[in-house]
Amino acid sequence: MSLRPGLTLALFVAISLTLVTVVHQTTHPRIAEAERQAVMARLDQVLPSGYDNDPPGDAYSRPTPLDGASPLRVYPAYRDERYLGAAVEVETRRGYSGPIRLLVGIDAGGRVVAVRAVSHRETPGLGDAIETRRGDWIHGFAGRGIGDPPESGWRLTADGGEFDGITGATVTARAVVEAVHRVLLDFERHEEHPP
Amino acid sequence: MKSILRNGLWTNNAALVQLLGLCPLLAVTTTAVAGLGLGLATLLVITASSTAVSLIRHRVPRDVRLPVFILVIATFVTVTELLVAAWLHEIYLTLGLFLPLIVTNCAILARAETFASRQPVGPAALDGFATGAGFALVLAVLGAGRELVGRGTLLDGAEMLFGPAAAGWTVTLVDGDVFLLAVLPPGAFIGLALLLAAKNRLDSRD
Numbered sequence: 430m431s432l433r434p435g436l437t438l439a440l441f442v443a444i445s446l447t448l449v450t451v452v453h454q455t456t457h458p459r460i461a462e463a464e465r466q467a468v469m470a471r472l473d474q475v476l477p478s479g480y481d482n483d484p485p486g487d488a489y490s491r492p493t494p495l496d497g498a499s500p501l502r503v504y505p506a507y508r509d510e511r512y513l514g515a516a517v518e519v520e521t522r523r524g525y526s527g528p529i530r531l532l533v534g535i536d537a538g539g540r541v542v543a544v545r546a547v548s549h550r551e552t553p554g555l556g557d558a559i560e561t562r563r564g565d566w567i568h569g570f571a572g573r574g575i576g577d578p579p580e581s582g583w584r585l586t587a588d589g590g591e592f593d594g595i596t597g598a599t600v601t602a603r604a605v606v607e608a609v610h611r612v613l614l615d616f617e618r619h620e621e622h623p624p
Numbered sequence: 625m626k627s628i629l630r631n632g633l634w635t636n637n638a639a640l641v642q643l644l645g646l647c648p649l650l651a652v653t654t655t656a657v658a659g660l661g662l663g664l665a666t667l668l669v670i671t672a673s674s675t676a677v678s679l680i681r682h683r684v685p686r687d688v689r690l691p692v693f694i695l696v697i698a699t700f701v702t703v704t705e706l707l708v709a710a711w712l713h714e715i716y717l718t719l720g721l722f723l724p725l726i727v728t729n730c731a732i733l734a735r736a737e738t739f740a741s742r743q744p745v746g747p748a749a750l751d752g753f754a755t756g757a758g759f760a761l762v763l764a765v766l767g768a769g770r771e772l773v774g775r776g777t778l779l780d781g782a783e784m785l786f787g788p789a790a791a792g793w794t795v796t797l798v799d800g801d802v803f804l805l806a807v808l809p810p811g812a813f814i815g816l817a818l819l820l821a822a823k824n825r826l827d828s829r830d
Contacts, residue, residue, distance in 0.1 A: 463713035
């Protein structure tokens with residue numbers, strides 16, 4: 430019996446690992462930067478207008494109310510030291526495939542300014558209707574808050590709530606509605622006395 | 625050389641004749657741009673892996689050739705995914721889930737085993753390119769058909785692939801969803817069946 434096949438295989442494993450590691454190392458900063466850009470590009474769309482601070486610079490993290498997801502990232506907005514509201518970056522694991530990350534902008538009164546999808550892996554052509562360039566669905570949250578609709582209304586119409594579903598992507602829509610609702614509840618609990 | 629091209633693009637088309645790589649083919653072709661995006665990524669991987677497999681064909685013992693080929697393909701797929709994530713981030717957000725699926729595309733392994741591992745580098749690279757181009761063509765045509773019938777648009781989201789200048793390429797024929805079944809999974813099977821039927825009819829006329 431010869432050792433050659435095993436050694437050849439080991440050699441190729443080593444070459445492959447080296448190649449992947451090198452490419453990973455070189456692309457890693459660029460990928461992190463592209464992900465940060467995706468958040469920054471949407472931040473202005475969801476924050477209350479007229480702030481004069483640097484929300485990314487003042488950002489902080491806190492534990493998420495959603496199961497198994499990474500911590501919330503909060504970008505607060507101030508004007509002349511007065512608290513205007515914040516954008517909350519939240520991740521939900523309830524999507525159809527992989528985590529969905531959202532930016533939820535909330536004003537000081539606890540109402541949603543706007544919601545935007547930052548990244549997701551939902552089905553192209555169906556679940557990606559949560560993106561603004563694919564559909565208007567995500568605009569349905571603007572102006573909503575705790576009590577509007579009431580607690581039982583924070584569901585899809587198919588589940589007896591007040592939010593329309595997305596055809597062919599019920600799971601996606603349900604995950605987003607739940608995430609926004611949980612962020613609002615969490616916001617109400619923590620932001621009465623902002624830092 | 626002409627026959628290699630003709631084989632990959634038409635006579636022995638990976639998607640329409642060999643029916644290989646159906647998993648990504650059916651899953652991704654909801655729009656023309658998504659289909660084309662994955663098609664181009666597959667084209668890149670299959671050309672690179674066929675070339676690499678041909679280059680190493682005398683050094684790999686028969687017993688371990690399949691694990692080595694799969695390793696080569698997986699490496700190229702991972703590298704491609706990282707490169708797309710770094711430089712085409714918007715399209716990565718759309719195709720992210722499907723790029724790793726290229727590994728499971730047996731069309732690539734089939735070309736490595738049946739062609740590239742027995743041929744010199746030139747023909748092997750050309751064969752990989754032709755097979756990939758044939759596959760990409762089917763992805764784009766199927767995606768365009770499903771998008772047109774399902775959503776009433778064509779080339780929606782072209783700017784993700786071709787840059788901001790392409791934002792105006794989108795053709796909207798009807799506003800709102802038309803025949804949603806076409807975009808849903810069953811529409812993929814029906815669309816592919818129609819393409820197969822069309823190709824068989826064209827071939828039988830000769």
